[in-house]
Amino acid sequence: MKRPSLRRPTSEELRHAAARAQDGAGRAITSALTPLGSALRSRRVGDARSIAHRPELDAPTTILVTSPAFADGQEIPARHCGPGIGESISPALAWDGVPTGTRRLLIVLEDLDHPSARHTGILAAAVLEATGAEGALPEGWFSRDNPALTWLKDYRGRRGYIAPRPLPGHGAHRYVVHVVAIDTPITPPPGSDLTELVPMLAGRVTARGRLTGTRSA
DSSP, X not given: OOOOOOOOOOHHHHHHHHHHHHHHHHXXXXXXXXXXXXXXXXXXOOGGGSGGGXXXXXXXXXXXXXXXXXXXXXXXOGGGSOTTTSOOOOOXXXXXXXXXXXXXXXXXXXXXXXXXXXXXXXXXXXXEEOOXXXXXXXXXXXXXXXXXXXXXXXXXSOOSOOOXXXXXXXXXXXXXXXXXXXXXXXXXXXXXXHHHHGGGGTTTEEEEEEEEEEEOO
């Protein structure tokens, strides 16, 4: 009796199978966490604790920050969100109005609605070289292994792009991308976080801007 030939699945079929498995796992996680998110719905970091209010980051001029992925105040596409929603790929960014003489840019992603009492709301923060005026970074540029970036650690000690991923059932979250122009080639101390860097920036910030996106689980 002739045995049927075994066909190896194509890479496209494997990709779809992985996506279906991820979707299933994501739905299971969402279902399990939704009651917790609902219970914590009123607990949020809040705008009052945003780094936008740190006096060391005051600046005389404003940077216009945009993204081709979403407009200010609009929903962040799924592909730029975390596990269970998307692919954790950082969105493309563009800016205009960075002053001449800028030596570094500090870029921060902040979740103003994170429910944890321990969480500062900072998801990711990195320093990169800059020359001023206009600039743009492509999608996926904010990766942990990008040598052009000096990452600061978050409150868990993680470095890299921690993608938006609101707690299921917690409601809409506001995610803010901050772009801060610095007039000196400052280098964050090894292993430092944003709370250690910000005091070093007093009197060194020449402009700043922000872009806000929203996302629900």
